[in-house]
Amino acid sequence: MVAPDESVVHGSKAPDKAAPKDLPALDKLLRECAALVAEHGHTLVAREARGLLDALRTRAVAGELPRAELAALPQALATRVAARMRPNMRAVLNLSGTVIHTNLGRALLADAALQQVLALTGAPNNLEFDLDTGGRGDRDDLIEDLLCELTGAEAATVVNNNAAAVLLGIAALARGKEAIVSRGELVEIGGAFRMPDVMSAAGATLVEVGTTNRTHPRDYEGAINPRTGLIVKVHTSNYAVQGFTASVDEATLAPIARAGGVPLMTDLGSGALVDLTQWGLPAEPLPQTMLAAGCDVVTFSGDKLLGGPQGGLIVGSKAAVGRIRKFPMKRALRLSKLPFAALEATLRLYLRPERLVQDLPTLRLLTRPQAQIAALAQALLPALEAAVAPRFAVSVVALQSQIGSGSLPVERLPSAGLALAALDGRGRTLEALVTALRRLPRPVIGRVHDDRLLLDLRCLEDPALLTGQLGVLKEALA
Template sequence: MDQPLPSVAHGAQAQHLAGTDTAPSTTAPQRPDGAAIVPAKALPALDRLLRLPACSALLEAHGATLVTQEARALLAGLRSQAVAGTLAAQHITDAALADALALRVHARLAPRMQAVLNLTGTVLHTNLGRAVLPQAALAQIQALMAQPNNLEYDLASGARGDRDSLVEGLLCELTGAEAATVVNNNAAAVLLTLAALAHGREAIVSRGELVEIGGAFRLPDVMASAGARLVEVGTTNRTHPRDYENAIGEHTALLMKVHTSNYAVQGFTASVSEAQLAPIAHVHGLPVVTDLGSGALVDMAALGLPPEPTPQQMLAAGCDLVTFSGDKLLGGPQAGLIVGRKALIERIKKHPMKRALRLSKLPLAALEATLRLYLRPEHLTRELPTLRLLTRPLADIEATAQALLPALQQALGSRWQVEQVALQGQIGSGSLPIERLPSAGLAIAPVHTKTSGRQLEALATALRRLPTPVIGRIAQDRLLLDLRCLEDPADLTRQLHALPMEAP
């Protein structure tokens, strides 16, 4: 433990160092705001600070290493203030020091990843974690992660097993595929497929399907990383069957379709469907690979939602392999799923890159539990949060808005006007980019609009600083809270007291 800092104490300083909370004499220098300031020599030594009763409790709860580190940092910061002549006497009382140290320790231990209330209107928000896991997946994780499990152990034979076997049967049953494998996300699924089937050879793709996904991650870059040579056919807005036929040569490895789920080209357009492309590829002994991205496993139109292609439909149309995500419309954890012909899946499984991209035990457990929900399709909109939120009745959302409005208005005060409004949300994560979901929510606007932009930003910041951060969106000089994803109004109302009175 550090030695006490050398100090000379006189008068009120001596009283403070003796353990009292007596403030320095009123004749001491003062800051412009009238608060008394103290010199650096008035600060306690590290060991004395740690002997304070409240600090001793911190040591008992969290151990000496963390608490001592934060105590040193606290004293260093106060010493800098003292040297600058800005350290107020009330900041070095025993109570103030103990409180400040406790705040620092708790801040260090607080998780960076937090649960938030997604009131943006985007259900599958990439920046907010995409799909919310169903209770079945959470229970499976809790049951399996706290003890050893049969991740790669065949309980029937007592020999080493294959982790893919935990979900392969379910995926084949749900999609109609001959075989399946899984990796850690859909970009990895595309990368591994291309590396296993087209390394050193050509992959033919329409120019209109050379997508870029979040983080400037582009399909041509994925192909290059996999060692495949991209052959572009057609134009940005129009591609025809003959474009693929004319591009096939001795170095062609596969024909690829990419579902343009995160944008739409409209107007004078033409594209080649999987059903049209499969015969062209198969005549030449080539596979068709389709990247669906969002990967819905049910007919969205039957649920009253905009239609989205499914892996089942793509395989029925003649595709040999389909890749899709686990944490989008499927409603599970982050994962990349590859389903299709057994011979091709076996080649993919044997590629050295498969081990580097394999799915770990935690998301694999969640994925299995999520897939099992699809065996009872009649219960999906109740048990799978993604589909439950997407199909939530508008009247239910409007009722939530009506119930919340008075409480929010009271919490914000007279400087703000809160009103119930009709809104248009979206599915998100690249799914159906131009389709909108009728929704409802609350619009918050400042009564005095001279500095409305700064006021709205300040309010959005205050909401993000709540114990469970509230994430809305600013549009048309209002802060909008879309309530589609708020199933329990109490999740918001129980923390409104933490907003500052007459919130900024």
């Protein structure tokens, strides 16, 4: 005789387990979920229903499907559909301590930029239409005067990121020729973007001068010859060389380039448009300073210190920028209407510099006082303690934020936050907390250091975005 609780695999009819025949037909399940079908359409809901029933049938055959789950099929199907429709790209809370975080989308857009994007993508616009003449326009015309006013350049153009700006500049000015770069500036940035590879892709022959730690004016002078097409300076924004070093700045290099009859291009990367020292931040080279020093072309990013969308900004002389704009590769690398709209709106904020700290999220976060951040940490402490008790200890700690995205890599910003430590001292327990935070409706991203999870609050301007999820976190950790 078969035991009443024996698995269906062994032929039982256990009352608490469902058999494959107990599963509803697809049509019946869809009729029970008519509201879901009306909202999302038959195709999506039927596909997810088939997947759900197939998974349940497999469990039923193995005798592992509780009958109680059958009553919850409509809710299970709704959950599957919602998960399928949830975007892969989602807003998160950046509590990592890195303000301009490459992996978390870099700079946050200002309200003015968000409003401009919404206004111009929901309706036709004059991206390449001249409203004065009624003829075809050039998208660069919409932004060139503004960039020139802010940087002092004679001309300007924009492409889809700064890597593209560097590639295009070298290709347009030195393709089939030699490009001179200091050995100390042959950088590699994220994504294996290496200057020697960029030179090759642009069709230029790399000529290295100087040494890793010391390069002198005479090194450049000795390298210029009839085959030289360009001198390139690269701002080493993502590392620092200290000790017995020497480099040649743009003001010294510009006369050498002019005497040799070749253009000088400098890549600043980070893209600061204002003197950051006025807010107590470390100094960063400015495009206007490089142009005043005699550079023919300056390239920089739109989504780092500038505080706008991804983009590669190219400013300089009319002759050099004109060659870049006419180069065939330019069309393939041009900026699309969405970031173009956001970039214009962001740049216009710089016309009223007194309001930048209020209007530009990146600058607002970078200049946030440590005392204000520490007060926020103290206010959040009780709620977070209650959510993670009794498995974790929580404390307010002083922290050091960083700017991020290769900007001023050795500089730190005094900050504050919350440190969470597992009371059992196990790394797996801490990892479970990190995972639970990542799985919240709005994922929370911190950093683990010295067996503690650190939540740097510099970038948390709305505490409700965290506290509103603590109930979900408590359930996940239960």
